[in-house]
Amino acid sequence: MAQECLQEKASLLQTQQQHQKTGSTAKLIRKLKAAAKKKSEITRRAFLKLGNQLVDRSIPLQMLPSKILPKTQLSKLRKNLVVPADDIVTNKGYEKVVRQKDPVAVKSSTDSTVDEEISHTTSDVSGLSNDTEDPDHVIDALDGDSELAIVEYVDDIYNFYKLGEKCGRPRKYMDFQFEIKEEMRSTLADRLIDEFHCYELIPETLYLTFYIVDQYLSREEVMETDLMLVGVGAMLIASKYEDPLPLGIEDCIDITHGAFSKEQILSKEKAILETLEWNITVPTQYVFLAYFLKAAMSDKEMEDMVLFFSELGLMPYSLITYLPSLVAASAVYAARCTLKKTPRWTEMLVEYTGYSEQQLLECARELVSLHSSAAEGKLMAVYETYSDAEFGAVALYPPATELLQSKKSASS
Known part of the structure; x- marks a missing residue:
C-alpha cells in the first residue's frame, strides 16, 4: 500500500x-x-522613415513623401509645361492620349450619357465640394524638413515610374497556357491575398508577388499542378526583396499544406528568377497608390476603401494588361464614387495622376462590378478582410452602381 x-x-x-x-x-x-x-x-x-508607411496601419497612407507644390504653383507650372503623349494600356491595346496644358476630361462621341454626367460633376472643380481644397495647401508640409523624404526628387522618381511601368508588361498568356484557366488564376490570387494578410506582410510584397506571377506565366507554360508552386515561389521572392521579416521556407511549406517540399520550392524560386532575368525592381501598383492617395487628401476611410478596390483588382485575369498607375487611379476614383465624394475627380487628382475621369471609367467600372458581386462569390479573401472593423468594414458599403447603370444606358 x-x-x-x-x-x-x-x-x-x-x-x-x-x-x-x-x-x-x-x-x-x-x-x-x-x-x-x-x-x-x-x-x-x-522603413517607415523611408516611405513604407502602410506597415503600421495607424499611420495614414497620405503621410508618404510626395512633392511640395501648392496648387497656386501648379497652375503657374502648367502654363509653361509641354507634356508628351502618354501610352495607356487597356484591354483593347494601346491608346495614344495627348495631355493638354490644362488637363480636362476627354470627351467620347460614343458615350454621351457619361459625358453629360462627367461635365456636370467636373465643370466647376473650384466650387463647393466635400473635399475642401485650400489653394495654398501644401501636400508635403509634414515632410518638408525631412531629408529622408527627398521631396525635391519626387517628380523625377514618379516620372521614372511612369516610364518604367510601360516596359515589360505581362501579355495575355491564357492563349498558350493549355492547362491553366482564368478561374484557376483567380483562385490562386484569392489564396495568396489570404496568406498575405495572415502573415501580415507589407503591401509592397503583395503587389510584387502578383507582378512576378503574371510575368512568369507570360513566359513559361505551367502545369495546373504547379500553379500553387509558382504562387508561393513568387511570394517568397517578393517577401525577401521587400519585407523586413520575409517568409521562411517552412512558412511556404505551410502555405501549400505540405504539397511541395523545400527542394521543390527553392528550385522554383530559382527558375522564376532566371526566367525574369533577376529583374524584379519594377514600379508596382502600390507606389502609385501611395502617391495618388496623398493627392486625394485621403483619410483612413478613403485609404481602406482604395486598398479594398486595389486588392479586388488583383483577382481577375482581365485586368493584368492595364498599367499599374491606371488601376491605382481607378481604385481611387471608384472609392470616391462609393463614398459619394464630390466632385468625383478633382483638378489636383488630374494633375497628380495624369488621368482624366473619362480615361478611368472602363477600369473603374470593372472594379465596382467586382465589389457588387463580392459578397456572393466563392473567392472571399478580399471581401472578408475588408468587412472587418479593422479596415472600417468598407466592403459592406453599398457599391457605386450608378457607374454600371451609366454604362448600360450608354450602350442601349
Whole structure:
C-alpha cells in the first residue's frame, strides 16, 4: 500500500514537472514572439522613415513623401509645361492620349450619357465640394524638413515610374497556357491575398508577388499542378526583396499544406528568377497608390476603401494588361464614387495622376462590378478582410452602381 502511494506521488510529481516544463516552454515561446515583434517594429519603424508607411496601419497612407507644390504653383507650372503623349494600356491595346496644358476630361462621341454626367460633376472643380481644397495647401508640409523624404526628387522618381511601368508588361498568356484557366488564376490570387494578410506582410510584397506571377506565366507554360508552386515561389521572392521579416521556407511549406517540399520550392524560386532575368525592381501598383492617395487628401476611410478596390483588382485575369498607375487611379476614383465624394475627380487628382475621369471609367467600372458581386462569390479573401472593423468594414458599403447603370444606358 505504501509502495503504491509512493508510486502515485512519483507519478504526480512527474506530471507536475511536465506541466512546469510545458509552461516554461510556452512562456519562452511567448517571449521569443514578443522579442521578434519588437525587433520587427524597430526594423519597420526605420522603413517607415523611408516611405513604407502602410506597415503600421495607424499611420495614414497620405503621410508618404510626395512633392511640395501648392496648387497656386501648379497652375503657374502648367502654363509653361509641354507634356508628351502618354501610352495607356487597356484591354483593347494601346491608346495614344495627348495631355493638354490644362488637363480636362476627354470627351467620347460614343458615350454621351457619361459625358453629360462627367461635365456636370467636373465643370466647376473650384466650387463647393466635400473635399475642401485650400489653394495654398501644401501636400508635403509634414515632410518638408525631412531629408529622408527627398521631396525635391519626387517628380523625377514618379516620372521614372511612369516610364518604367510601360516596359515589360505581362501579355495575355491564357492563349498558350493549355492547362491553366482564368478561374484557376483567380483562385490562386484569392489564396495568396489570404496568406498575405495572415502573415501580415507589407503591401509592397503583395503587389510584387502578383507582378512576378503574371510575368512568369507570360513566359513559361505551367502545369495546373504547379500553379500553387509558382504562387508561393513568387511570394517568397517578393517577401525577401521587400519585407523586413520575409517568409521562411517552412512558412511556404505551410502555405501549400505540405504539397511541395523545400527542394521543390527553392528550385522554383530559382527558375522564376532566371526566367525574369533577376529583374524584379519594377514600379508596382502600390507606389502609385501611395502617391495618388496623398493627392486625394485621403483619410483612413478613403485609404481602406482604395486598398479594398486595389486588392479586388488583383483577382481577375482581365485586368493584368492595364498599367499599374491606371488601376491605382481607378481604385481611387471608384472609392470616391462609393463614398459619394464630390466632385468625383478633382483638378489636383488630374494633375497628380495624369488621368482624366473619362480615361478611368472602363477600369473603374470593372472594379465596382467586382465589389457588387463580392459578397456572393466563392473567392472571399478580399471581401472578408475588408468587412472587418479593422479596415472600417468598407466592403459592406453599398457599391457605386450608378457607374454600371451609366454604362448600360450608354450602350442601349
